[in-house]
Amino acid sequence: xxxxxxxxxxxxxxxxxxxxxxxxxxxxxxxxxxxxxxxxxxxxxxxxxxxxxxxxxxxxxxxxxxxxxxxxxxxxxxxxxxxxxxxxxxxxxxxxxxxxxxxxxxxxxxxxxxxxxxxxxxxxxxxxxxxxxxxxxxxxxxxxxxxxxxxxxxxxxxxxxxxxxxxxxxxxxxxxxxxxxxxxxxxxxxxxxxxxxxxxxxxxxxxxxxxxxxxxxxxxxxxxxxxxxxxxxxxxxxxxxxxxxxxxxxxxxxxxxxxxxxxxxxxxxxxxxxxxxxxxxxxxxxxxxxxxxxxxxxxxxxxxxxxxxxxxxxxxxxxxxxxxxxxxxxxxxxxxxxxxxxxxxxxxxxxxxxxxxxxxxxxxxxxxxxxxxxxxxxxxxxxxxxxxxxxxxxxxxxxxxxxxxxxxxxxxxxxxxxxxxxxxxxxxxxxxxxxxxxxxxxxxx
RNA sequence: GACCCCUUCGUCUAGAGGUUAGGACACCACUCUUUCACAGUGGAGACACGGGUUCAAUUCCCGUAGGGGUCGCCA
Numbered sequence: 001x002x003x004x005x006x007x008x009x010x011x012x013x014x015x016x017x018x019x020x021x022x023x024x025x026x027x028x029x030x031x032x033x034x035x036x037x038x039x040x041x042x043x044x045x046x047x048x049x050x051x052x053x054x055x056x057x058x059x060x061x062x063x064x065x066x067x068x069x070x071x072x073x074x075x076x077x078x079x080x081x082x083x084x085x086x087x088x089x090x091x092x093x094x095x096x097x098x099x100x101x102x103x104x105x106x107x108x109x110x111x112x113x114x115x116x117x118x119x120x121x122x123x124x125x126x127x128x129x130x131x132x133x134x135x136x137x138x139x140x141x142x143x144x145x146x147x148x149x150x151x152x153x154x155x156x157x158x159x160x161x162x163x164x165x166x167x168x169x170x171x172x173x174x175x176x177x178x179x180x181x182x183x184x185x186x187x188x189x190x191x192x193x194x195x196x197x198x199x200x201x202x203x204x205x206x207x208x209x210x211x212x213x214x215x216x217x218x219x220x221x222x223x224x225x226x227x228x229x230x231x232x233x234x235x236x237x238x239x240x241x242x243x244x245x246x247x248x249x250x251x252x253x254x255x256x257x258x259x260x261x262x263x264x265x266x267x268x269x270x271x272x273x274x275x276x277x278x279x280x281x282x283x284x285x286x287x288x289x290x291x292x293x294x295x296x297x298x299x300x301x302x303x304x305x306x307x308x309x310x311x312x313x314x315x316x317x318x319x320x321x322x323x324x325x326x327x328x329x330x331x332x333x334x335x336x337x338x339x340x341x342x343x344x345x346x347x348x349x350x351x352x353x354x355x356x357x358x359x360x361x362x363x364x365x366x367x368x369x370x371x372x373x374x375x376x377x378x379x380x381x382x383x384x385x386x387x388x389x390x391x392x393x394x395x396x397x398x399x400x401x402x403x404x405x406x407x408x409x410x411x412x413x414x415x416x417x418x419x420x421x422x423x424x425x426x427x428x429x430x431x432x433x434x435x436x437x438x439x440x441x442x443x444x445x
Numbered sequence: 446g447a448c449c450c451c452u453u454c455g456u457c458u459a460g461a462g463g464u465u466a467g468g469a470c471a472c473c474a475c476u477c478u479u480u481c482a483c484a485g486u487g488g489a490g491a492c493a494c495g496g497g498u499u500c501a502a503u504u505c506c507c508g509u510a511g512g513g514g515u516c517g518c519c520a
Binding site for chain 2: 100105116117145163181188204207209231236271272275276297302307310313314342404413420
């Protein structure tokens with residue numbers, strides 16, 4: 001059976017690296033095995049879900065190169081969930097509760113302050129029909145909880161190994177709010193079953209949900225044993241702090257705007273926290289071949305945006321002109337220019353700087369005029385090519401007796417205004433003879 | 446308060462009851478007749494702490510500390 005994975009974000013905000021990493025893991029898994037990948041918007045929270053966020057998430061996923069075979073919104077599948085709920089009700093696994101949020105909150109506080117686990121006491125289960133009727137007569141509206149069955153819940157986790165969970169440690173989960181809307185728990189199970197999801201890959205913040213959802217799935221007639229789970233440790237910040245505390249630096253939007261290449265990010269997120277060496281991959285298919293849950297560590301890996309830039313630089317260095325021509329924003333730039341500068345930038349936008357240095361007037365840094373004048377006198381005639389610089393330097397060397405740094409550095413500074421940059425033999429033809437001559441004589445050119 | 450997970454160079458990790466504790470990235474130096482980068486070579490750099498088991502523990506056990514997660518009518 002072919003693999004089916006899903007990424008199920010709630011459209012309540014923009015994509016951040018934590019989510020993106022989960023999306024990539026799911027996408028790579030299905031890519032590697034030629035399976036299917038479903039994008040599912042868990043938009044059951046109508047208060048917070050917004051279309052603009054759904055669009056933004058889709059846009060960011062696309063930017064990352066992730067394609068989905070199918071997209072669904074839970075808000076469009078309410079009938080399915082209602083059907084599942086009534087099935088659970090008939091089985092006696094779904095029951096009405098009348099406590100208000102305030103009452104529940106109070107109970108939790110009491111339990112906590114008396115050092116008890118804040119677990120729901122199932123008070124609603126003890127209600128008589130008469131009591132229920134009078135509560136409803138008061139105008140109280142019921143919310144519904146799933147009745148967890150006793151007994152250890154077990155599953156094999158692709159990352160965490162054999163798992164067991166005692167449902168006594170959690171409250172019966174509320175499945176339906178008092179206004180009749182669903183929480184994500186039941187829809188998630190219904191959809192995983194309906195779409196034939198074979199691998200649930202998510203953050204380890206979902207492990208207790210897994211225990212609960214396994215019971216729900218079983219109650220609905222599903223076969224939990226056929227499902228594979230992989231709970232990835234959550235990313236933390238550079239100091240080991242929760243990433244949620246620094247969402248600013250973790251949003252894909254911000255990194256995109258900062259000039260990050262999508263495959264630099266994807267390469268990082270796929271390898272971080274695994275024994276795989278972080279190495280630049282140019283497409284997700286190549287990345288997928290390295291992806292393996294057996295290589296995922298159980299530690300919380302630190303994500304430091306600073307580590308992205310060396311990767312980004314390396315990626316650009318390996319990128320052919322055709323792949324950037326349209327994005328350079330320099331209509332006149334050609335392949336020779338790109339080849340000359342790509343090794344010296346860590347952001348694509350950095351190419352513009354060198355374009356300007358080659359093609360626009362430059363105020364020269366005062367240099368050793370005697371030397372520069374001597375160099376100008378032996379400047380080869382046009383036309384120039386990649387070998388011109390070598391010939392010129394040989395002539396300058398013969399003329400002045402200089403060598404090494406003393407020979408090259410003054411030329412570099414005079415021609416570019418900087419003490420570092422792309423190879424001069426590539427730059428020289430781009431600057432052109434006329435301009436070179438002027439810069440050597442100290443003129444603005 | 447309960448439950449789950451984790452702790453090896455700065456970072457991501459490999460590792461086995463006896464190893465010179467390995468690799469990658471970052472860092473430093475040298476080389477490649479300039480710079481940046483690439484490449485190559487070399488270098489510095491780690492087993493959280495305390496007990497226990499053992500001839501031997503970084504590895505197994507217990508505890509402590511630290512970190513992450515969960516305990517929502519959020520997802």
